[in-house]
Amino acid sequence: MRVLLTTLAANTHLYLMVPLAHALRAAGHEVVVASGPELVPDITGAGLPAAAVGKQLDMVEDARQAEYGDTVHGSEYDITEIRPERLTWDYARNVLRVWCQGPVAAYDYLANDPMVDDLLRFSRWWKPDVIVWDATTYAGPIVAQIIGVPQVRFLFGLDQTARIHRIFTEGLPQQPAAVREDPLADPLVEMLTRKLARHNTPFARELMFGEFSIDPTPEWMRFPVEHDYRSISPVLYNGPSVIPQWLTEPVERRRICITLGLSLREIDDHWGEGINVSTVLEAVDGLDIEVVATIPGDVLEGVAVPENVRAVDFVPMDALLPSCSAIVHHGGGGTRLNALMHGVPQLVIPGWSWDEAIQASKYAERGAAVVVPQEELTAQRLRDGLLRLLDEPSFAAAAADLQKIARSATSPADTVAALEALVAGHRGQTAGVAPLG
Numbered sequence: 001m002r003v004l005l006t007t008l009a010a011n012t013h014l015y016l017m018v019p020l021a022h023a024l025r026a027a028g029h030e031v032v033v034a035s036g037p038e039l040v041p042d043i044t045g046a047g048l049p050a051a052a053v054g055k056q057l058d059m060v061e062d063a064r065q066a067e068y069g070d071t072v073h074g075s076e077y078d079i080t081e082i083r084p085e086r087l088t089w090d091y092a093r094n095v096l097r098v099w100c101q102g103p104v105a106a107y108d109y110l111a112n113d114p115m116v117d118d119l120l121r122f123s124r125w126w127k128p129d130v131i132v133w134d135a136t137t138y139a140g141p142i143v144a145q146i147i148g149v150p151q152v153r154f155l156f157g158l159d160q161t162a163r164i165h166r167i168f169t170e171g172l173p174q175q176p177a178a179v180r181e182d183p184l185a186d187p188l189v190e191m192l193t194r195k196l197a198r199h200n201t202p203f204a205r206e207l208m209f210g211e212f213s214i215d216p217t218p219e220w221m222r223f224p225v226e227h228d229y230r231s232i233s234p235v236l237y238n239g240p241s242v243i244p245q246w247l248t249e250p251v252e253r254r255r256i257c258i259t260l261g262l263s264l265r266e267i268d269d270h271w272g273e274g275i276n277v278s279t280v281l282e283a284v285d286g287l288d289i290e291v292v293a294t295i296p297g298d299v300l301e302g303v304a305v306p307e308n309v310r311a312v313d314f315v316p317m318d319a320l321l322p323s324c325s326a327i328v329h330h331g332g333g334g335t336r337l338n339a340l341m342h343g344v345p346q347l348v349i350p351g352w353s354w355d356e357a358i359q360a361s362k363y364a365e366r367g368a369a370v371v372v373p374q375e376e377l378t379a380q381r382l383r384d385g386l387l388r389l390l391d392e393p394s395f396a397a398a399a400a401d402l403q404k405i406a407r408s409a410t411s412p413a414d415t416v417a418a419l420e421a422l423v424a425g426h427r428g429q430t431a432g433v434a435p436l437g
Contacts, residue, residue, distance in 0.1 A: 001423050002030045002127065006119060007134035008110050009036035009057060011239060012334045013156050016216055017134065018046045019235035023412035032126060034119055045240040051122050054115030062104045072098055072106050073353060079160045080358065089171030095164050096187040108191055111138040116195060119143045129423045132214070135161070141207040142192065146199050150426045152419065153210030155217060157333045158355040162209055163223040211422065214415055216337065218406055221362050230418055233409035234337045238316040247319055251290065254390060257320055257327045258293040259335055275330060275349050275374060278303050283382035289390070292320060326389040331356030343403035345395040347385050349374055367398035
């Protein structure tokens with residue numbers, strides 16, 4: 001079968017999908033990854049065929065150029081909101097409106113007309129049997145509906161959209177008749193209906209969240225949403241990389257990793273927020289540990305770097321973390337999963353973009369992490385938390401337990417079988433029995 005993967009142009013989202021792509025190819029299937037032109041080098045660098053679709057979007061620069069209130073994260077309606085007293089029906093509807101009606105990084109922005117049109121043009125030429133789409137990339141299900149093939153969503157973190165949509169749906173029966181009876185009252189339905197109308201194609205409800213969702217997030221962490229989630233054990237891919245020679249040398253002291261994320265930092269700096277690198281490095285100064293800090297050199301200009309810190313622009317987490325006793329990070333999805341799969345206790349200074357704070361709190365509840373909110377960050381608070389991770393055996397034990405659970409999840413090869421069954425069923429419904437090829 002032919003499988004078209006599509007994702008927004010962010011390498012962290014791509015990297016989660018790469019192991020599935022290779023599992024599909026190993027099973028004899030054809031795979032193409034479609035994304036914005038800026039992601040093509042990352043796709044081909046992963047050894048996969050790429051299709052450049054849509055115009056180049058520089059989300060970081062667009063966010064930097066925009067007023068904070070004109071972005072999805074700067075609106076007064078926060079998709080990460082979890083306080084019950086705030087999560088009214090009106091609030092949930094407005095969150096969906098913000099994410100479905102066009103500001104920087106919203107679904108409408110990402111599934112722009114050039115993206116949909118190019119993906120449709122390519123799909124009509126290549127004729128995929130199924131489309132697997134990153135959960136932000138609604139061009140995928142839109143094109144699948146137009147060309148009449150099944151589609152599956154691939155999650156990159158907690159399913160915030162489905163959680164907020166559940167609150168909206170549950171509260172809809174209590175709304176006035178005019179709202180209840182308006183098929184476009186749901187902002188996600190309105191967006192998909194509007195985009196499909198350009199191609200004279202009707203809306204279908206399975207477009208909203210996929211015919212099922214492939215989810216690398218551990219089952220114990222998910223929101224209580226009724227949906228067909230298919231777990232997949234994260235097989236780690238950190239991008240094209242070379243393992244440095246120093247990493248093969250014996251570790252003489254306990255080693256920790258510090259990584260703070262690049263894209264979020266660029267936006268943070270523009271808005272005057274973010275993690276203070278000087279504070280983080282001050283926290284480890286003088287400790288009897290070896291620190292590997294994956295912090296780009298330009299960030300360290302004018303910053304005092306302690307003698308026990310090895311600052312590097314990049315090192316593959318998959319190679320580094322097996323030698324680490326703890327990791328300090330901003331809560332990004334790829335970093336979290338690397339730490340999880342290697343059983344490394346985490347000190348998280350959560351970012352704000354999607355689910356960092358919620359996931360960090362869940363790891364802390366399971367005893368595998370310490371959380372220090374950015375607004376409470378001091379060198380002493382960070383040092384105290386880090387020493388707890390290093391000196392209290394319960395953290396390493398809890399991280400090892402979560403590692404075992406994660407490794408027991410469905411493998412990418414089993415996910416391939418699920419996609420094969422979906423395509424076979426669809427072929428049977430539409431054209432009788434047809435062999436998989």
